[in-house]
Amino acid sequence: MIASSPPKTFILKIKRSLGEGKPSHWESFEVPIRPSMNIISALQYVAANPVTTDGKNVEPVVWDAGCLEEVCGACTMVINGHVRQSCSCLVAENLQDGNTITLEPMSKFPVVRDLWVDRQRMFDNLKKIHGWVPIDGTHDLGAGPTETQEEQEQRYAYSRCMTCGCCLEACPQFTKDNDFKGAQVFAQIEYFNSHATGKELAAERLDVIMEPGGITDCGNSQNCVKVCPKELPLLDAIASLGRKTTVHAVKRFFSGKK
Amino acid sequence: MSATPTAAPPQLSLIERHHFLLRRLHSLSGIVPVGLFVIFHLFTNAQMIWPDAGATFQHEVDFIHSMPALLFIEISLWVGIGFHAALGLVYTFTGQGNVKNYSYSANLRYTLQRITGILALIFIFFHIATLRWRWDFFGWFTPFYGQLKIDGSYGKGVPMSMPLTAYALQYSWIVVLFYVIGVASVVYHWANGLWTAAISWGLTITPKAQQRWGAVCLLLFIALTAFWGAAIYGALAYSYQEMTTDQKIVFMEVIPDGREVLIDHGVEVPSEAEAERRQMEYAASHGGS
Ligand code: HEM
Numbered sequence: 093m094i095a096s097s098p099p100k101t102f103i104l105k106i107k108r109s110l111g112e113g114k115p116s117h118w119e120s121f122e123v124p125i126r127p128s129m130n131i132i133s134a135l136q137y138v139a140a141n142p143v144t145t146d147g148k149n150v151e152p153v154v155w156d157a158g159c160l161e162e163v164c165g166a167c168t169m170v171i172n173g174h175v176r177q178s179c180s181c182l183v184a185e186n187l188q189d190g191n192t193i194t195l196e197p198m199s200k201f202p203v204v205r206d207l208w209v210d211r212q213r214m215f216d217n218l219k220k221i222h223g224w225v226p227i228d229g230t231h232d233l234g235a236g237p238t239e240t241q242e243e244q245e246q247r248y249a250y251s252r253c254m255t256c257g258c259c260l261e262a263c264p265q266f267t268k269d270n271d272f273k274g275a276q277v278f279a280q281i282e283y284f285n286s287h288a289t290g291k292e293l294a295a296e297r298l299d300v301i302m303e304p305g306g307i308t309d310c311g312n313s314q315n316c317v318k319v320c321p322k323e324l325p326l327l328d329a330i331a332s333l334g335r336k337t338t339v340h341a342v343k344r345f346f347s348g349k350k
Numbered sequence: 351m352s353a354t355p356t357a358a359p360p361q362l363s364l365i366e367r368h369h370f371l372l373r374r375l376h377s378l379s380g381i382v383p384v385g386l387f388v389i390f391h392l393f394t395n396a397q398m399i400w401p402d403a404g405a406t407f408q409h410e411v412d413f414i415h416s417m418p419a420l421l422f423i424e425i426s427l428w429v430g431i432g433f434h435a436a437l438g439l440v441y442t443f444t445g446q447g448n449v450k451n452y453s454y455s456a457n458l459r460y461t462l463q464r465i466t467g468i469l470a471l472i473f474i475f476f477h478i479a480t481l482r483w484r485w486d487f488f489g490w491f492t493p494f495y496g497q498l499k500i501d502g503s504y505g506k507g508v509p510m511s512m513p514l515t516a517y518a519l520q521y522s523w524i525v526v527l528f529y530v531i532g533v534a535s536v537v538y539h540w541a542n543g544l545w546t547a548a549i550s551w552g553l554t555i556t557p558k559a560q561q562r563w564g565a566v567c568l569l570l571f572i573a574l575t576a577f578w579g580a581a582i583y584g585a586l587a588y589s590y591q592e593m594t595t596d597q598k599i600v601f602m603e604v605i606p607d608g609r610e611v612l613i614d615h616g617v618e619v620p621s622e623a624e625a626e627r628r629q630m631e632y633a634a635s636h637g638g639s
């Protein structure tokens with residue numbers, strides 16, 4: 093038996109386009125493998141050597157990145173058909189058919205160019221759900237309520253969200269042209285509604301997710317929790333909001349408000 | 351008249367304003383009345399397993415037909431399933447299943463929930479159209495009557511539940527396959543629906559609770575599968591030999607080529623004269639009809 097030595101180069105197959113709605117096509121690049129190489133460093137190589145496997149000189153591939161340590165979410169893309177951060181994706185562990193890795197932009201957000209997408213919808217949704225703690229006022233509001241260690245720990249889990257969009261990309265109910273808000277925002281509602289001061293806007297937040305595109309449009313496929321790189325307890329958030337909106341709806345009915 | 355333009359708040363349509371309610375009603379309409387009915391229905395049918403020539407089964411069927419407010423129950427079933435199926439189809443076709451790339455078990459269940467919904471709809475349509483409305487699809491004619499008059503006309507008299515159900519199932523192996531796929535779909539859809547409904551309504555709010563409730567739903571799935579398995583076994587195991595003379599007469603009246611069917615199965619059939627004599631006797635004692 094001959095031990096197969098690790099390949100010296102690999103093929104990066106990239107789905108490219110000039111923007112949303114423009115035609116897309118695939119281009120392949122041969123990239124030398126370096127130890128502990130990740131997708132971003134492979135893309136950097138392609139940027140410096142934008143020559144396809146059939147020898148064509150092309151414009152460098154566009155992508156987005158920030159922190160390079162899986163905390164900003166900017167580099168999220170679909171790698172081998174699966175959404176994840178490209179900065180924390182190691183080449184050696186993800187070669188398919190021996191030597192290929194495919195990269196596509198996320199399919200649920202408008203493409204800016206090549207692998208770079210516009211995640212604005214998530215930030216707009218954070219505004220819609222009042223994703224903040226209301227402490228602005230014309231006078232001194234005094235010290236805030238104290239939070240127990242336990243409450244802080246529970247909320248810490250939700251605070252880890254980096255608005256990357258993985259949960260939305262993998263969600264069968266979230267599409268480019270519908271208004272479903274998705275797990276990212278549900279988690280943040282749970283986050284702010286469990287904060288002693290943030291609670292003040294709890295009813296408004298629940299109202300927002302009882303409209304079309306709200307919590308009831310979740311189909312319980314539970315993909316979101318599987319793909320979330322920050323391991324947010326998204327199932328807890330979704331089910332808990334199911335309960336809170338049920339109660340809120342009954343209260344709304346009998347109080348005559350809304 | 352005011353001429354100041356005011357920024358109109360986004361206008362939600364009537365349906366949009368009741369979005370939350372509609373989705374909760376969709377969930378509810380899957381559980382009751384339709385789901386609850388399915389449980390009772392399958393339990394009743396499981397009685398076909400008893401080797402008593404269908405007596406227990408007949409007793410159950412007669413009981414259902416004697417229930418008060420039957421029309422009310424039936425209407426609520428029609429409304430419930432119509433509403434649930436219509437919205438269910440909308441939800442099915444507005445989602446973007448992606449089980450190919452994300453083959454997690456919960457996602458598989460999500461996809462199956464939609465596939466079995468559609469299969470259930472197709473199955474329920476044919477099930478009702480043949481057994482209840484007595485439609486004839488290219489010779490696939492499997493009428494069901496709880497009881498019939500001895501001349502084959504509609505009315506109380508001869509208990510026909512068992513022989514006619516057996517006839518429906520023994521008609522062809524394709525029918526059996528159709529029933530197995532159809533009923534399995536309904537049962538899966540209901541059991542998995544109970545599981546997701548507990549999340550939607552916020553009853554099971556932690557993964558641990560969801561897991562526990564999932565075990566309960568699985569048990570329910572197994573029990574219901576056993577029920578319909580028993581029913582199909584009972585219908586296939588039934589032998590036309592077990593029919594009474596009156597049942598044979600009715601059978602020959604309502605089933606096309608009924609006499610040949612029975613003879614093919616080696617059943618001793620009453621002669622036409624004998625059948626006619628019994629029918630006349632019946633008509634005389636019941637003031638004719
Ligand atoms: C045999 C009749 C049926 C029964 C007993 C039934 C029962 C149920 C139940 C209990 C649920 C769970 C609701 C929830 O998750 O909150 C459900 C969900 C669902 N049903 Fe049905 N159903 C039936 C027929 C259908 C049909 C004909 C369709 C049409 C394709 C359908 C499509 C759906 C869909 C898409 C869901 C998921 C809804 C969601 O996740 O929000 N069902 N069904």
Ligand code: SF4
Nearest residue numbers: 263310311313314316
């Ligand atoms: S559980 Fe709901 S929000 Fe999460 S991926 Fe599935 S449908 Fe989307």
Ligand code: SF4
Nearest residue numbers: 253254256257259320
């Ligand atoms: S919840 Fe998780 S997957 Fe979704 S945006 Fe936040 S970090 Fe990303």
Ligand code: FES
Nearest residue numbers: 158160162165179
């Ligand atoms: S670059 Fe920030 S998560 Fe990858």
